Amino acid sequence: xxxxxxxxxxxxxxxxxxxxxxxxxxxxxxxxxxxxxxxxxxxxxxxxxxxxxxxxxxxxxxxxxxxxxxxxxxxxxxxxxxxxxxxxxxxxxxxxxxxxxxxxxxxxxxxxxxxxxxxxxxxxxxxxxxxxxxxxxxxxxxxxxxxxxxxxxxxxxxxxxxxxxxxxxxxxxxxxxxxxxxxxxxxxxxxxxxxxxxxxxxxxxxxxxxxxxxxxxxxxxxxxxxxxxxxxxxxxxxxxxxxxxxxxxxxxxxxxxxxxxxxxxxxxxxxxxxxxxxxxxxxxxxxxxxxxxxxxxxxxxxxxxxxxxxxxxxxxxxxxxxxxxxxxxxxxxxxxxxxxxxxxxxxxxxxxxxxxxxxxxxxxxxxxxxxxxxxxxxxxxxxxxxxxxxxxxxxxxxxxxxxxxxxxxxxxxxxxxxxxxxxxxxxxx
Amino acid sequence: xxxxxxxxxxxxxxxxxxxxxxxxxxxxxxxxxxxxxxxxxxxxxxxxxxxxxxxxxxxxxxxxxxxxxxxxxxxxxxxxxxxxxxxxxxxxxxxxxxxxxxxxxxxxxxxxxxxxxxxxxxxxxxxxxxxxxxxxxxxxxxxxxxxxxxxxxxxxxxxxxxxxxxxxxxxxxxxxxxxxxxxxxxxxxxxxxxxxxxxxxxxxxxxxx
Ligand SMILES: Cc1cc2nc3c(=O)[nH]c(=O)nc-3n(C[C@H](O)[C@H](O)[C@H](O)COP(=O)(O)O)c2cc1C
Ligand code: SF4
Ligand code: FES
Numbered sequence: 001x002x003x004x005x006x007x008x009x010x011x012x013x014x015x016x017x018x019x020x021x022x023x024x025x026x027x028x029x030x031x032x033x034x035x036x037x038x039x040x041x042x043x044x045x046x047x048x049x050x051x052x053x054x055x056x057x058x059x060x061x062x063x064x065x066x067x068x069x070x071x072x073x074x075x076x077x078x079x080x081x082x083x084x085x086x087x088x089x090x091x092x093x094x095x096x097x098x099x100x101x102x103x104x105x106x107x108x109x110x111x112x113x114x115x116x117x118x119x120x121x122x123x124x125x126x127x128x129x130x131x132x133x134x135x136x137x138x139x140x141x142x143x144x145x146x147x148x149x150x151x152x153x154x155x156x157x158x159x160x161x162x163x164x165x166x167x168x169x170x171x172x173x174x175x176x177x178x179x180x181x182x183x184x185x186x187x188x189x190x191x192x193x194x195x196x197x198x199x200x201x202x203x204x205x206x207x208x209x210x211x212x213x214x215x216x217x218x219x220x221x222x223x224x225x226x227x228x229x230x231x232x233x234x235x236x237x238x239x240x241x242x243x244x245x246x247x248x249x250x251x252x253x254x255x256x257x258x259x260x261x262x263x264x265x266x267x268x269x270x271x272x273x274x275x276x277x278x279x280x281x282x283x284x285x286x287x288x289x290x291x292x293x294x295x296x297x298x299x300x301x302x303x304x305x306x307x308x309x310x311x312x313x314x315x316x317x318x319x320x321x322x323x324x325x326x327x328x329x330x331x332x333x334x335x336x337x338x339x340x341x342x343x344x345x346x347x348x349x350x351x352x353x354x355x356x357x358x359x360x361x362x363x364x365x366x367x368x369x370x371x372x373x374x375x376x377x378x379x380x381x382x383x384x385x386x387x388x389x390x391x392x393x394x395x396x397x398x399x400x401x402x403x404x405x406x407x408x409x410x411x412x413x414x415x416x417x418x419x420x421x422x423x424x425x426x427x428x429x
Numbered sequence: 430x431x432x433x434x435x436x437x438x439x440x441x442x443x444x445x446x447x448x449x450x451x452x453x454x455x456x457x458x459x460x461x462x463x464x465x466x467x468x469x470x471x472x473x474x475x476x477x478x479x480x481x482x483x484x485x486x487x488x489x490x491x492x493x494x495x496x497x498x499x500x501x502x503x504x505x506x507x508x509x510x511x512x513x514x515x516x517x518x519x520x521x522x523x524x525x526x527x528x529x530x531x532x533x534x535x536x537x538x539x540x541x542x543x544x545x546x547x548x549x550x551x552x553x554x555x556x557x558x559x560x561x562x563x564x565x566x567x568x569x570x571x572x573x574x575x576x577x578x579x580x581x582x583x584x585x586x587x588x589x590x591x592x593x594x595x596x597x598x599x600x601x602x603x604x605x606x607x608x609x610x611x612x613x614x615x616x617x618x619x620x621x622x623x624x625x626x627x628x629x630x631x632x633x634x635x636x637x638x
Binding site (some may be wrong): 318 | 457461522601
């Protein structure tokens with residue numbers, strides 16, 4: 001319950017957890033020093049494989065397995081995904097602002113293991129403060145000899161460049177991100193080739209999320225098995241959840257997976273504001289289909305939620321109480337995806353706009369009897385069969401994500417949607 | 430041949446050179462250079478895009494195609510203070526739309542518009558990663574969390590009346606903010622000097638640091 005890997009330092013030292021002095025003082029960079037001095041690269045990859053950690057950026061891909069796919073030819077790159085733009089998600093911002101050295105040590109150990117000498121951190125442009133903090137930390141680490149040439153006298157060298165995005169959610173998708181660093185439009189690439197074979201500048205590249213990499217120092221210091229022993233089998237380790245919406249205590253919480261939704265929302269989150277009734281919640285960021293109170297006593301695991309047609313995604317839990325107008329909430333999310341579609345695929349570009357228009361006319365009191373069918377039809381065009389995980393006909397999963405709120409409101413709140421269409425109920429929120 | 434950026438401040442010229450030397454391929458410098466150019470020209474103007482194109486050795490239309498893809502490269506002039514109000518889901522649930530209306534009303538302009546005196550631009554934006562402190566607002570990309578419609582109005586009035594040279598997140602949070610996503614830790618003395626993210630080292634933008 002109280003296992004803390006990522007947030008221990010910032011909690012114990014709220015005033016200076018981001019400084020190199022505090023980082024060193026609490027054992028920081030010792031693992032890097034030991035690793036570069038005496039470890040074999042393959043052994044580090046093995047530890048990460050043994051940890052069973054799955055990526056925290058949304059897709060939940062096993063990190064060690066991904067590292068194992070990296071093609072051997074030099075130069076290779078490590079790219080850190082700090083684009084965090086999935087509505088509801090703000091965990092990476094806390095890791096960047098409050099413990100940037102933990103991330104840098106993770107980057108350095110990962111780079112050593114992967115045989116990488118150049119890493120890029122792609123931070124969304126709106127994160128100016130986290131970018132400043134990270135840049136300062138990179139400079140501190142450089143001065144102290146933990147980055148740059150010949151790290152800790154080992155012969156291993158690594159440069160880290162902090163690169164700012166410029167306001168495009170789609171750049172969080174790993175291949176769009178690589179295009180963006182290359183100075184191109186942030187449009188996702190067709191896969192294969194996968195980045196591990198042909199990524200940045202067409203070189204072998206590993207893309208990992210901020211939280212994923214922030215776990216690496218602990219995993220290497222304590223051993224992969226120790227990490228694997230935390231939490232349920234296929235959801236090893238702790239995980240940052242961003243709690244927001246109508247809860248009493250919003251915030252980021254590092255929890256061991258396997259806990260129930262009730263414990264998260266009512267225990268850790270303090271329950272619903274004004275002691276209202278819980279209506280629904282988004283379990284893994286705006287891209288994920290919603291859950292309802294009958295799911296409260298089920299366990300939070302990466303695979304477990306798939307049974308209910310959704311995903312843990314980015315770990316963003318957005319709670320909605322009884323006063324919520326679900327049509328307006330769905331509209332906010334659909335509008336987001338319509339705005340962020342890169343436009344390469346017709347079903348995504350056109351479909352998301354359609355969904356937005358239909359929801360807007362319903363909200364304006366001009367709903368038509370056929371609108372529910374139309375919403376589902378358009379959604380089915382973007383994501384055939386409306387299954388979750390979605391069947392992909394688009395280049396990337398953004399298009400299908402836009403159907404998540406439509407699936408949710410038609411599945412759980414059809415009466416309310418119909419009432420809105422018939423103009424029986426005014427907007428609540 | 431004079432440099433395409435001979436009329437930039439010496440500091441920004443130096444930053445531009447540093448950026449160009451940073452990446453394995455020159456083209457990667459487009460985005461940081463567009464930020465710098467926006468700092469010099471207030472927005473990603475035609476002239477700015479031509480300068481970036483010349484620095485990198487590609488055509489202005491190639492630069493334009495990149496510039497127009499990203500919402501933070503402004504294609505039209507923006508005010509001294511860019512007030513961005515989040516209306517994505519978590520903020521929506523806690524009054525982000527009302528905060529937007531209040532900002533818009535206080536400034537007297539709507540989404541993507543700028544006051545006649547060139548002081549304030551208003552926009553609603555998608556999630557800015559401050560959902561635990563919803564509703565969230567940024568001024569020149571410096572964050573304020575837990576904003577109410579009243580506080581939002583006061584913020585716009587404060588910007589108009591005091592015209593701060595540097596906007597500081599901590600100061601604005603104290604004056605106009607409430608619930609935060611998490612404790613930010615100690616106060617920071619760096620802030621934004623223009624509607625461009627204040628991230629200095631690789632020269633992406635200005636800032637007091
Ligand atoms: C539309 C879209 C947006 C994404 N945004 C992010 C993001 O902001 N941050 C992130 O780490 N991963 C994001 N991802 C997932 C990345 O593509 C990629 O899977 C991830 O960065 C890999 O890192 P991990 O294995 O450590 O999770 C996004 C994916 C899609 C399809
Ligand atoms: S699904 Fe949408 S966002 Fe993804 S590549 Fe296609 S058009 Fe772009
Ligand atoms: S939804 Fe507004 S900051 Fe995330």
